[in-house]
Amino acid sequence: xxxxxxLVDFHxxxxxxxxxxxxxxxxxxxxxxxxxxxxxxxxxxxxxxxxLAFLVGSFRRSSRVLGWGxxxxxxxxALAGYRGAPAExxxxxxxxxxxxxDIADHGVGLGEQVGRGARVRRNVAVHAGASLLVGALAAAxxxxxxxxxxxxxxxxxxxxxxxxxIALISALR
Amino acid sequence: xxxxxxxxxxxxxxxxxxxxxxxxxxSLTNDLGEPETDDATxxxxxxxxxxxxxxxxxxxxxxxxxxxDRWLGIAGAALSLVGLGVLVRQSSLVLAGxxxxxxxxxxxAGEAPTATLAVTRSVxxxxxxxxxxxxxxxxxxxxxxxxxxxxxxxxGVPPGLAVVDxxxxxxxxxxxxxxxxxxxxxxxxxxxxxxxxxTAITRDAAGARERVxxxxxxxxxxxTPELSAGGDLPLRGLTTVHHxxxxxxxxxxxxxxxxxxxxxxxDPLKRVDWNRRARTGELSTVExxxxxxxxxxxxxxxxxxxxxxxxxxxxTAVEASVAAAGQAFSALLDGxxxxxxxxxxxLDCWLAPGSGTVHAARxxxxxxxxxxxxxxxxxxxxxxxLWLRRFRRRLPADAQVLFFTPLxxxxxxxxxxxxxxxxxxxxVLSPDPTATxxxxxxxxxxxxxxxxxxxxxxxxRALEWGDDxxxxxxxxxxxxxxx
Numbered sequence: 086x087x088x089x090x091x092l093v094d095f096h097x098x099x100x101x102x103x104x105x106x107x108x109x110x111x112x113x114x115x116x117x118x119x120x121x122x123x124x125x126x127x128x129x130x131x132x133x134x135x136x137l138a139f140l141v142g143s144f145r146r147s148s149r150v151l152g153w154g155x156x157x158x159x160x161x162x163a164l165a166g167y168r169g170a171p172a173e174x175x176x177x178x179x180x181x182x183x184x185x186x187d188i189a190d191h192g193v194g195l196g197e198q199v200g201r202g203a204r205v206r207r208n209v210a211v212h213a214g215a216s217l218l219v220g221a222l223a224a225a226x227x228x229x230x231x232x233x234x235x236x237x238x239x240x241x242x243x244x245x246x247x248x249x250x251i252a253l254i255s256a257l258r
Numbered sequence: 259x260x261x262x263x264x265x266x267x268x269x270x271x272x273x274x275x276x277x278x279x280x281x282x283x284x285s286l287t288n289d290l291g292e293p294e295t296d297d298a299t300x301x302x303x304x305x306x307x308x309x310x311x312x313x314x315x316x317x318x319x320x321x322x323x324x325x326x327d328r329w330l331g332i333a334g335a336a337l338s339l340v341g342l343g344v345l346v347r348q349s350s351l352v353l354a355g356x357x358x359x360x361x362x363x364x365x366x367a368g369e370a371p372t373a374t375l376a377v378t379r380s381v382x383x384x385x386x387x388x389x390x391x392x393x394x395x396x397x398x399x400x401x402x403x404x405x406x407x408x409x410x411x412x413x414g415v416p417p418g419l420a421v422v423d424x425x426x427x428x429x430x431x432x433x434x435x436x437x438x439x440x441x442x443x444x445x446x447x448x449x450x451x452x453x454x455x456x457t458a459i460t461r462d463a464a465g466a467r468e469r470v471x472x473x474x475x476x477x478x479x480x481x482t483p484e485l486s487a488g489g490d491l492p493l494r495g496l497t498t499v500h501h502x503x504x505x506x507x508x509x510x511x512x513x514x515x516x517x518x519x520x521x522x523x524x525d526p527l528k529r530v531d532w533n534r535r536a537r538t539g540e541l542s543t544v545e546x547x548x549x550x551x552x553x554x555x556x557x558x559x560x561x562x563x564x565x566x567x568x569x570x571x572x573x574t575a576v577e578a579s580v581a582a583a584g585q586a587f588s589a590l591l592d593g594x595x596x597x598x599x600x601x602x603x604x605l606d607c608w609l610a611p612g613s614g615t616v617h618a619a620r621x622x623x624x625x626x627x628x629x630x631x632x633x634x635x636x637x638x639x640x641x642x643x644l645w646l647r648r649f650r651r652r653l654p655a656d657a658q659v660l661f662f663t664p665l666x667x668x669x670x671x672x673x674x675x676x677x678x679x680x681x682x683x684x685x686v687l688s689p690d691p692t693a694t695x696x697x698x699x700x701x702x703x704x705x706x707x708x709x710x711x712x713x714x715x716x717x718x719r720a721l722e723w724g725d726d727x728x729x730x731x732x733x734x735x736x737x738x739x740x741x
């Protein structure tokens with residue numbers, strides 16, 4: 086942003102994402118990176134890169150950069166999982182990564198439509214809360230199911246269980 | 259929908275727990291604890307009065323519903339994690355992928371809710387002076403059945419008004435029955451200003467689908483400046499037959515010496531040149547300049563090209579022209595001349611020359627609020643020859659023209675010369691909108707100066723004013739103008 090900002094109508098010029106969204110996104114990305122570091126150092130590093138990309142994308146108001154950041158984060162998850170990370174840490178990292186991307190992208194949209202100067206806290210809080218809730222529910226569900234069926238099942242069985250779940254959901258809708 | 263300010267804010271106090279109102283102090287009397295009984299009933303009454311209209315949602319025009327494609331690729335990413343997990347036999351990857359599938363389901367499940375909102379907009383002053391700050395309060399209540407998890411409101415501020423405090427926008431989430439209130443301040447500018455519809459953008463919780471609608475909450479303010487009389491404006495020698503203030507080249511009764519001529523029978527005795535009679539024995543009569551009134555049409559250049567200013571915050575040349583025309587209008591009217599108003603604009607604007615107090619009021623109204631002289635340009639196309647034909651048909655034969663134009667293109671200069679050539683003496687009064695920062699700006703200033711020079715060499719009076727006020731420029735120019 087340049088010095089011209091003072092001259093033009095302030096909120097029209099300031100299309101940066103609101104501070105609340107950037108801060109919330111960074112917090113979630115921090116949680117994801119920490120969980121990733123616990124799961125595996127290489128994966129954690131990639132998740133850290135993703136967090137950085139979210140920050141850059143927020144400042145450059147670019148959903149594309151945010152998308153690339155999310156892709157790098159997914160790569161980090163895959164790497165950590167491949168190296169045999171514990172399921173708990175990987176679940177937390179996955180939820181954190183998704184929430185961080187979601188809020189950052191939401192913030193960019195808000196910046197475009199209402200600008201940085203407007204009152205947005207409630208909106209960001211509701212969006213972040215809903216996103217976190219969905220992630221937590223999904224993680225709790227899959228983790229609960231794994232515990233319930235016992236740890237020793239083959240991986241293919243888990244995948245088939247998931248496929249069954251997806252088929253069930255799409256049939257119900 | 260346009261309840262008083264009190265009534266519009268009253269339900270806020272009742273639902274204050276839910277609402278996101280930033281300043282509860284705006285609720286005025288209604289939330290000052292428990293006042294005495296008659297106050298309480300008054301509050302209840304206003305509550306009831308306000309509750310009635312807020313039940314009905316504001317008329318809305320659905321614009322579009324689109325998929326935002328935010329979550330595009332989430333299912334693919336999730337399933338590739340699952341696939342990788344199966345390949346490398348890592349159950350944790352399958353679990354992480356399952357979480358992604360959960361998000362994919364979340365993104366597909368929602369649907370953008372309809373913005374069923376009751377919108378009231380109130381302004382602190384419906385008839386401000388130019389430059390006054392007007393506080394605008396917008397309240398939107400969710401009167402629908404469904405919650406709005408993501409609601410963005412963008413108010414349709416009239417293009418002629420500048421928002422000086424607080425953006426006219428808000429983003430929030432509203433459960434049924436709750437309301438959001440936001441305030442902003444606009445600076446009054448000359449003219450009639452109608453608010454455009456409020457734009458409401460709703461999204462589902464995941465933000466995967468978005469619906470845009472326009473909510474119509476009509477509000478208007480009218481800003482009519484007082485006309486202050488400027489200095490004495492020198493007119494050119496085209497006059498009516500009526501007595502007035504403009505000295506003419508016609509000999510007769512008057513104050514200022516004009517010529518002497520041979521005595522004719524019936525000439526008043528006091529105009530006989532007795533000195534000459536004593537010196538030479540001839541009878542001769544002194545002629546004085548007759549003072550007559552003029553018919554003047556104030557023509558304001560309000561084409562799109564005239565909406566220029568030296569910097570983005572400065573007032574446009576049209577504003578400066580209209581302000582100067584207002585001063586000229588009252589000054590000329592006070593001097594006994596007949597004054598009319600016209601605009602060089604795609605929109606039709608014509609106030610026939612006249613005099614009297616009713617005409618003064620009408621002129622003030624025209625200059626302040628005529629759409630052709632609005633603070634922002636109109637979108638219509640301007641046809642020069644059509645306009646000139648109509649203008650000439652309307653113009654009284656003895657009318658002279660005061661042409662207010664920034665002279666930033668050749669059309670204005672050509673028109674001035676053509677009107678002048680048709681016998682309506684033209685005086686060009688030009689606010690200077692040029693700057694001298696860059697080479698391009700200096701070039702434009704040079705071109706404009708050249709146009710002024712051409713006009714002057716064609717015998718048209720031209721006067722420009724920049725930072726100094728219009729009356730000062732007039733006084734300075736008058737000294738060098740001959741009659």
